[in-house]
Amino acid sequence: AYRKGGYHAVRIGDPFSGGRYIAQRKLGWGQFSTVWLAFDTLTSSYVALKIQKSAQQFAQAALHEIEFLSAAADGDVENTKCVVRLIDHFKHTGPNGQHLCMVLEFLGDSLLRLIRYNRYKGLKLDKVREICRCILTGLDYLHRELGMIHSDLKPENILLCSTIDSAKDPVRSGVTPVLEKPEGNANGGASTMNMIEKKLKRRAKRAVAKISERRGSMVGTLGEEGSSKTERCLDGIDMRCKVVDFGNACWADKQFAEEIQTRQYRAPEVILKSGYSFSVDMWSFGCTAFELVTGDMLFAPRGCIDYEEDEDHLAMMMELLGKMPRKIAIGGGKSKEFFDRHGDLKRIRRLKFRELEQILIDKSKLTEAEAKEFAEFLRPILEFAPDKRPTAQQCLEHPWMNVKTQNNEDHVEAQMNNLHMKG
Numbered sequence: 001a002y003r004k005g006g007y008h009a010v011r012i013g014d015p016f017s018g019g020r021y022i023a024q025r026k027l028g029w030g031q032f033s034t035v036w037l038a039f040d041t042l043t044s045s046y047v048a049l050k051i052q053k054s055a056q057q058f059a060q061a062a063l064h065e066i067e068f069l070s071a072a073a074d075g076d077v078e079n080t081k082c083v084v085r086l087i088d089h090f091k092h093t094g095p096n097g098q099h100l101c102m103v104l105e106f107l108g109d110s111l112l113r114l115i116r117y118n119r120y121k122g123l124k125l126d127k128v129r130e131i132c133r134c135i136l137t138g139l140d141y142l143h144r145e146l147g148m149i150h151s152d153l154k155p156e157n158i159l160l161c162s163t164i165d166s167a168k169d170p171v172r173s174g175v176t177p178v179l180e181k182p183e184g185n186a187n188g189g190a191s192t193m194n195m196i197e198k199k200l201k202r203r204a205k206r207a208v209a210k211i212s213e214r215r216g217s218m219v220g221t222l223g224e225e226g227s228s229k230t231e232r233c234l235d236g237i238d239m240r241c242k243v244v245d246f247g248n249a250c251w252a253d254k255q256f257a258e259e260i261q262t263r264q265y266r267a268p269e270v271i272l273k274s275g276y277s278f279s280v281d282m283w284s285f286g287c288t289a290f291e292l293v294t295g296d297m298l299f300a301p302r303g304c305i306d307y308e309e310d311e312d313h314l315a316m317m318m319e320l321l322g323k324m325p326r327k328i329a330i331g332g333g334k335s336k337e338f339f340d341r342h343g344d345l346k347r348i349r350r351l352k353f354r355e356l357e358q359i360l361i362d363k364s365k366l367t368e369a370e371a372k373e374f375a376e377f378l379r380p381i382l383e384f385a386p387d388k389r390p391t392a393q394q395c396l397e398h399p400w401m402n403v404k405t406q407n408n409e410d411h412v413e414a415q416m417n418n419l420h421m422k423g
């Protein structure tokens with residue numbers, strides 16, 4: 001994929017945007033891009049540099065993402081709405097063509113890694129609650145204030161926050177940035193460095209002159225997965241996170257894609273092609289919250305010779321949530337592929353109904369009382385009727401979100417104060 005129209009090959013120490021950003025190490029990649037940790041020599045902080053493949057359709061997709069990220073940044077001056085911040089964007093010309101690059105605030109590992117790190121056993125409830133509060137804060141902002149649907153919410157697209165310390169202050173974070181290409185990493189590019197780059201580099205060198213040899217891992221970045229048999233301890237770690245990946249976002253009143261969302265997090269109305277709105281993100285949120293508690297995906301459909309993935313998915317939903325109301329089942333553009341006129345599935349006739357609360361008891365470490373309370377929070381979010389699902393704002397006000405625990409006390413108190421003031 002490192003060919004014309006494809007990814008841009010990056011080496012550690014490579015300069016971008018006239019030398020302002022220096023590549024440090026690869027953070028991850030997606031279908032369209034590679035993402036690098038970079039050092040911003042202008043602000044002496046770490047950033048994430050998302051470098052898009054160069055072909056026209058990828059450039060188009062990047063422009064689309066920039067539109068949504070910019071709107072999100074414009075409405076969130078204080079950067080408190082749990083959405084990744086776009087800092088800058090520019091074009092970078094390389095041997096494979098011209099690449100659009102996004103400079104994003106540097107975040108930590110994804111919730112998917114967090115779930116794996118915990119060996120698919122699920123997180124403690126107060127951690128789940130903290131994470132849910134962040135996701136809901138982000139969704140409430142996107143939906144109510146911006147009129148935006150994320151359309152691809154899932155654990156992979158929610159990243160833990162690295163602390164301000166590590167992002168802003170390399171001295172305290174103990175991570176020394178690379179400011180030039182290490183020996184043996186020559187690709188001839190260094191000699192083309194212009195005056196501005198050199199000036200910026202000198203400035204960066206001064207900024208990090210006092211950096212000690214000490215190297216530590218950044219907060220929000222987890223260790224290796226599965227390396228020890230002991231229980232992972234996340235006690236005392238503040239589980240703040242942010243929503244990322246706006247490559248599939250759309251405006252509620254200006255949609256273009258019919259098929260949205262990643263399979264396991266896809267809402268029933270998307271499968272049935274009945275039209276969708278903000279509540280598709282709430283469905284994905286419900287699936288994500290379940291996964292955080294249990295370590296297992298809520299729905300992991302698989303097709304077979306007799307029926308396809310979509311029908312398996314619909315069957316799984318009904319086994320958990322009861323029969324889909326007939327009107328909803330037969331009301332979509334694709335309903336006839338799956339349902340007969342009575343609202344029964346055509347190919348999967350025998351469903352094994354299960355109780356959400358019981359699954360929670362079986363699959364997680366929750367007590368019966370905890371499982372009951374969490375099920376009461378989760379169940380309405382998974383309503384088949386999209387307009388019956390609670391909004392992100394309503395979820396934030398749900399009693400389960402405001403249970404009094406050690407970690408939650410401060411927050412609840414702040415909310416009470418807020419109420420008193422409003423009252």
Ligand code: ADP
Pocket residue numbers: 027028029030031032033035048050084104105106107108110156157159244245246247
């Ligand atoms: P794509 O649209 O190609 O899926 P993403 O925006 O999801 O790209 O980014 C791909 C991967 O890069 C993520 O899964 C994550 O590992 C990493 N990543 C993306 N943004 C950041 C960021 N702001 N900070 C740290 N890592 C990031």
Ligand code: MG
Pocket residue numbers: 030156157245
């Ligand atoms: Mg992604």
